[in-house]
Amino acid sequence: MTTDLLRFIGDGHDVPDAPVPDGLDDKDLIEMFRWLVLLRTFDERAVALQRQGRIGTYALYWGEEGTQAGALYACSDDDWVFPSYRQNSIGILRGVPPAVVLAWWRGYGGKHGFYNPRQHRVGPICVPIATNLPHAVGLSWAAKIKKDPIASLVWFGDGATSEGDFHEAMNFAAVFKTATVFFCVNNQWAISTPISRQMATKTIAEKAAGYGMPGVRVDGFDPIACWKATRDALERGRAGDGPTLIEAYCYRLGAHGTADDPRLYRDEAEAEKWRHLEPVSRMASFLERIGVMDQTKKDEIAAEAKATIASAVSAMEAIDQPGQEILFDGIYASGRPWSFDEGLEELRHSARPSEVRPLNAPDKDAR
Amino acid sequence: MTTDLLRFIGDGHDVPDAPVPDGLDDKDLIEMFRWLVLLRTFDERAVALQRQGRIGTYALYWGEEGTQAGALYACSDDDWVFPSYRQNSIGILRGVPPAVVLAWWRGYGGKHGFYNPRQHRVGPICVPIATNLPHAVGLSWAAKIKKDPIASLVWFGDGATSEGDFHEAMNFAAVFKTATVFFCVNNQWAISTPISRQMATKTIAEKAAGYGMPGVRVDGFDPIACWKATRDALERGRAGDGPTLIEAYCYRLGAHGTADDPRLYRDEAEAEKWRHLEPVSRMASFLERIGVMDQTKKDEIAAEAKATIASAVSAMEAIDQPGQEILFDGIYASGRPWSFDEGLEELRHSARPSEVRPLNAPDKDAR
Amino acid sequence: MSEMTMVEGLNLALTQAMERDDRVVVMGEDVARTGGVFRVTAGLLDRFGEERVVDTPLAEAGIVGAAIGMAVYGLLPVVEIQFDVFVYPGFEQIVVHAARYAWRTRGEVPASIVVRIPYGGGVRAPELHSDSPEALFAHVPGLKVVCPTTPSDARDMMLAAIEDPDPVIFMEPKRIYRAGRQEIAQEPPFELGNGNGIYNEYLSKARVARDGDDFAIITYGATTPLSMEAADRLAEERGIQTRVVDLRSLFPLDVDTIVKTASDCGRVLVVHEAPRMAGIGAEVSSLIHERAMLDLEAPVGRVTGFDAPFPQFANEDDYLPSVDRILNGARKVLDF
Amino acid sequence: MSEMTMVEGLNLALTQAMERDDRVVVMGEDVARTGGVFRVTAGLLDRFGEERVVDTPLAEAGIVGAAIGMAVYGLLPVVEIQFDVFVYPGFEQIVVHAARYAWRTRGEVPASIVVRIPYGGGVRAPELHSDSPEALFAHVPGLKVVCPTTPSDARDMMLAAIEDPDPVIFMEPKRIYRAGRQEIAQEPPFELGNGNGIYNEYLSKARVARDGDDFAIITYGATTPLSMEAADRLAEERGIQTRVVDLRSLFPLDVDTIVKTASDCGRVLVVHEAPRMAGIGAEVSSLIHERAMLDLEAPVGRVTGFDAPFPQFANEDDYLPSVDRILNGARKVLDF
Numbered sequence A, B: 001m002t003t004d005l006l007r008f009i010g011d012g013h014d015v016p017d018a019p020v021p022d023g024l025d026d027k028d029l030i031e032m033f034r035w036l037v038l039l040r041t042f043d044e045r046a047v048a049l050q051r052q053g054r055i056g057t058y059a060l061y062w063g064e065e066g067t068q069a070g071a072l073y074a075c076s077d078d079d080w081v082f083p084s085y086r087q088n089s090i091g092i093l094r095g096v097p098p099a100v101v102l103a104w105w106r107g108y109g110g111k112h113g114f115y116n117p118r119q120h121r122v123g124p125i126c127v128p129i130a131t132n133l134p135h136a137v138g139l140s141w142a143a144k145i146k147k148d149p150i151a152s153l154v155w156f157g158d159g160a161t162s163e164g165d166f167h168e169a170m171n172f173a174a175v176f177k178t179a180t181v182f183f184c185v186n187n188q189w190a191i192s193t194p195i196s197r198q199m200a201t202k203t204i205a206e207k208a209a210g211y212g213m214p215g216v217r218v219d220g221f222d223p224i225a226c227w228k229a230t231r232d233a234l235e236r237g238r239a240g241d242g243p244t245l246i247e248a249y250c251y252r253l254g255a256h257g258t259a260d261d262p263r264l265y266r267d268e269a270e271a272e273k274w275r276h277l278e279p280v281s282r283m284a285s286f287l288e289r290i291g292v293m294d295q296t297k298k299d300e301i302a303a304e305a306k307a308t309i310a311s312a313v314s315a316m317e318a319i320d321q322p323g324q325e326i327l328f329d330g331i332y333a334s335g336r337p338w339s340f341d342e343g344l345e346e347l348r349h350s351a352r353p354s355e356v357r358p359l360n361a362p363d364k365d366a367r
Numbered sequence C, D: 001m002s003e004m005t006m007v008e009g010l011n012l013a014l015t016q017a018m019e020r021d022d023r024v025v026v027m028g029e030d031v032a033r034t035g036g037v038f039r040v041t042a043g044l045l046d047r048f049g050e051e052r053v054v055d056t057p058l059a060e061a062g063i064v065g066a067a068i069g070m071a072v073y074g075l076l077p078v079v080e081i082q083f084d085v086f087v088y089p090g091f092e093q094i095v096v097h098a099a100r101y102a103w104r105t106r107g108e109v110p111a112s113i114v115v116r117i118p119y120g121g122g123v124r125a126p127e128l129h130s131d132s133p134e135a136l137f138a139h140v141p142g143l144k145v146v147c148p149t150t151p152s153d154a155r156d157m158m159l160a161a162i163e164d165p166d167p168v169i170f171m172e173p174k175r176i177y178r179a180g181r182q183e184i185a186q187e188p189p190f191e192l193g194n195g196n197g198i199y200n201e202y203l204s205k206a207r208v209a210r211d212g213d214d215f216a217i218i219t220y221g222a223t224t225p226l227s228m229e230a231a232d233r234l235a236e237e238r239g240i241q242t243r244v245v246d247l248r249s250l251f252p253l254d255v256d257t258i259v260k261t262a263s264d265c266g267r268v269l270v271v272h273e274a275p276r277m278a279g280i281g282a283e284v285s286s287l288i289h290e291r292a293m294l295d296l297e298a299p300v301g302r303v304t305g306f307d308a309p310f311p312q313f314a315n316e317d318d319y320l321p322s323v324d325r326i327l328n329g330a331r332k333v334l335d336f
């Protein structure tokens, strides 16, 4: 296991466990585990649905659940989080119906596939790399102006650090001392590009200094480490001490997405070396080691998650193909441009294309 | 004087001179001084021309001559340099007729106001902040691919470091180990924005580490220090060791441009404190102190520069107002789109607006 | 009542909006201490303090992106882009995020920002300070794109743009920033903050700047005064009455006024400073032909900037539509 | 001779260009090891090595900007933008620098780059993978904007774009990347590297994809096959012969072919997938009315994408022009 990473959960063998940090009691640990399992269950089910052609291309996050659940668990309910496509289902831990996220991947828009960020304090799923970092900064900046004691957290990948938006957002946050947590999930790959061809630094955390903010490096497969680093960063932010960059060091255990074939560019044996660190079973055995969770509890949590996602799948499939009016809905709050109703008219007078079902996009033809 | 900056020229009082670095003999020192004086003469004359309404708004660089002449003097003739508007006349040290640069400020295009970068290994004057940094990287990258032992240098300001293009260029250069010198002229102001509101770091040099490249900090008012840092950076680059960030720490002694009024946002007394460090007189007294230049030589250099710029001004004023065909010249090398000749036709049939002379743009209405 | 330039009208609107609604913040490069390169935001810092009037670092994507985040949290940011061309580094944030935030949130969280862009040529500025990018934004669904021509419209439209929940690209024709003064009533034209949609009246309707039904010139921004002059010349020259329509809103277009004008006048010329290829004029011309072909006595003409980079300023008067070019364009349509 | 898809045709062109001219380099996100998301650059890395086939960091402004610098030094970079929407972070470099480099250097140093943009909808991709931004580039002076529709054109036009000293925005309609195969001769259609301007033949001329003089459909990209189908249906339905023009070059436009087509046919429909407002169709329509009004029996019609964000893919078939929508558009023009 890589050293000099903030870590609490050992590997059960050579690497010892550290004491659970203050702020997490047994109830918290169980709840955090519940979150991990729910995310894992969603993810595995989504991959299956894609294979069956029931949703479109999907960006799996198998192995990164700890960077999501751990960080979110550290947030207060008023704090905002901004996911990328990789944290696509984070909203389900903040009240977004899982069916909505599945519907998004099924190609549904409007009320079917989108949610109201203000209702959940969760930004929309962000597809263009690094472009939601400035939003997270602006949001915590606005809270500061309004004297609200809330913070924002944004997830992004190692590849995202190369984008100009990463830089501009980091600098704005540092200059205006906003309560922003930049949570970088360093899974060491940007599609086929390894971190060694993405940047010339060994770590991502060391980039923080160039902005005058602290950078910390944690074991991204350790949910408790992700929680601790995030909790500390949020406290700094709320205390008015500004933003923090967190590098959650891990490895992308799966493909980039269901349309991606990693064998084209990397040795999957490499991935295997990391697999035993994956957070769900690791957290489970940790909780068993410290006697916080027994098999019954574990099974109960698994069953509960299975049931939740199962009903979400039915809910998703119960959604009718949205009508054509959805093309023009919710675009302008101030009214409808002349061409919207004309567009609908045009559609009414033409035969509607047969109902769309997500196709298994020919390999690589969609991402 | 600020400490811990690379510096060779003292202040003639408390701060002692350091020995002239290897690579600069007396001839070089005189030649470098000649360059400084030529730039200074151009700049002061341009400001006068603007006041007289003979050219348009002008971006003066009074006090920054050392960051330009010093750095350029370190370059081999095959190395490329990329100026911003602030180094607008750097080309005159590489064979660009000064009249061309003056004509650019007078609003002339085509062969009157532009030059061929390949002829001088000098990029076009770049107006949008930080956007020519990627060009400098691409150029040295191309040279590396072609196995040509040349490097590129790009000048930019402290404000430019906030732009995404700065970040993307720095990262590309570090990843591909291009022979690129990032020469940042930290004059501590971006129009009305002081560096303290531009970034949260004390220095700019410390940003280099976040890209995995070295950063050095020099006295920007010391031409020899600028030369030395650039020379070392170029050698690193040519040796295949990649890019370097140089921070030339100085102060913007003049206005941002002739349309700018610094009294609106800063205390000019502050600028006064720095003025005695300005590179031209400082280099002069240094050369006198070490007995390399006497008054006669100095006067001769001044006279020569005065004559050069004077004839450039006449040359600029001898240029006739360019004809209307200039609107459509040199845009496409592959041919003329249908609308070009139609546009000329349209112009031929309309009365031509009376010949344009640069106006003293109403204060602040142009920059 | 007092006589104001467009700059003063905009400044008044910003002042009034900030007074009445503390969600309004102003941000951009050099907007606070200097009051902006063009002084549109002068005095706001002293009046509203540096939390609400912010000099930002030099980064347009950061500025627009942060403004979007602020809007999501409930503020109403008004962003200044220092000059037209410098909006491009922020282009992605505008077209991918500001334009689609409402759509991406079931219409419930529009990115309520105003992006002010001093644009266009004619001020003898150096290279890359004279672009007219409005068509780029008008082509992107989800944005509103407006452009005032008079000081009083500038004031009213700015207040309306801030009220408008949708992202508004506010094009400011810098050439006429100080070209003329106009009486502006101190009182805002509508009650601010009542959210009853009245602001739309001030954003989506074209203005008939001059009446007439023999011929029509449809334009906006700095070419409007030139079109007015051309209209007078045509009256002398041919004794015809020319209607001049100032579009004000470039997206959505006021199609009713455009089509009615074409039907009433039968002959139409569209004038703008931006390049012609797929510009606003192309859309207006197409709309008219599609909807009023039978009322037309001649094809709609266009007098525009050329499909060439905006020139160095010694030749900018050659590039910009002149009264004489407008007159020739008019004659072609009239003599068809 | 072998049967190829558009993807294979593009790959062949890139291979041939790189073989014949070592100034050609290919760069972008995931273009080397995976051969690109769509496999257009597959095999190039093994063949030409990692100095000439480069996986870049994830930064579009950096990619385009570095390519410009390479071109200034004399290389011929072909850049891949992974998906349409992701070109926006590089927009500034394209419109301010690539488009104006020649102009800014007295015509002597054009930014000789090709920017490949797989664009458009219809592949069931997640949000923001289906835009059609071509009009944004066509509106910007200094760029050439082209779009192939057939595998063989894709091959020939890519070779020509690389030859062309000007910056070329190469729009690749991803929906028909593998839609059909076509015989492509191994031999390039013209001698590479002789710089005699012959490449222009392959970039600036529209292609008459189907002949006829009763009616015309002018289109490009993925809506071309649909327009062909509509043309056949019109032949059955009304016994009329429809000419289908595939523009190929969006800037410059082949105005002669466009106007002649309008004069020959008298009735014209323009079809594209991009939003209508100030799109390519608006320009084509305006040009026709301006130049062939008297030959027209009906106003030029437009069937296009809507002025709305490209929808989530379950509804993308509602957004995309369908054969039936094209037919209705045609009937409106025919029955005018």
Ligand SMILES: Cc1ncc(C[n+]2csc(CCOP(=O)(O)OP(=O)(O)O)c2C)c(N)n1
Pocket: A086, A127, A128, A129, A156, A157, A158, A159, A160, A161, A185, A187, A189, A190, A191, A252, A256, D029, D058, D082, D086, D089
């Ligand atoms: C601006 C932009 N450019 C390109 C893409 C295409 N793309 C999608 S994911 C991806 C790689 C992202 O890697 P990283 O930031 O490490 O996140 P990860 O996928 O590993 O979670 C790329 C290039 C995009 N979505 N946005």
Ligand SMILES: Cc1ncc(C[n+]2csc(CCOP(=O)(O)OP(=O)(O)O)c2C)c(N)n1
Pocket: B086, B127, B128, B129, B156, B157, B158, B159, B160, B161, B185, B187, B189, B190, B191, B252, B256, C029, C058, C082, C086, C089
């Ligand atoms: C992309 C872009 N945004 C804004 C501007 C307007 N502008 C011109 S100079 C300047 C300040 C630049 O400051 P700095 O980088 O420190 O360089 P200096 O002027 O001090 O040499 C600004 C904001 C610009 N030219 N380009």
Ligand SMILES: [Mg+2]
Pocket: A157, A158, A159, A185, A186, A187, A188, A189, A190, A191, A252
């Ligand atoms: Mg990654």
Ligand SMILES: [Mg+2]
Pocket: B157, B158, B159, B185, B186, B187, B188, B189, B190, B191, B252
């Ligand atoms: Mg500066």
